[in-house]
Amino acid sequence: MVLCYNFNMEYREDLNVPNIICPPSEAASGKYTVYRLVDNIPLKVEDIWSYRTLYPAKVFKDECIARACSVFTDNRELKELRKIPSFKEKKIVVIDIVEKDGVLLKTPSKTHKSHISWWISKEFNLTTVKEAS
DSSP states (O other): OOEETTTTEEBSSOOOOTTOOSSOTTOBOSOEEEEEEESOSSOOGGGGOOHHHHOTTOOOSOHHHHTSEEEESOHHHHHHHTTSGGGTTOEEEEEEEOGGGEEEEEOOOSSOTTEEEEEEBTTOOGGGOEEOO
């Protein structure tokens, strides 16, 4: 069990990062509609694993961000990503996040302006996710 003191929430992943508050205090809960590329419909837990879980031996620039799930507010960015061969077979899902589902922080990059990092709570229900149209 990981209970983050600044959000009073239990998370799916271990967020105990030495000398770092994770998730960051700027992250917020609320109602959001986001999109993600996945392999499975219906969604499976492995579709929302963080990079830290997928690559346990890798060294990341930001360990806290590595423990979040990447989602996007603009599904057009995901449609562009699907043009890359390694993403071609992935499906786009829409996720309606509510406060109990975790906390989010906008973490855009030059190529992914609508990128958000999502620290998923244990309360998140996989069955609420649907394929985007």
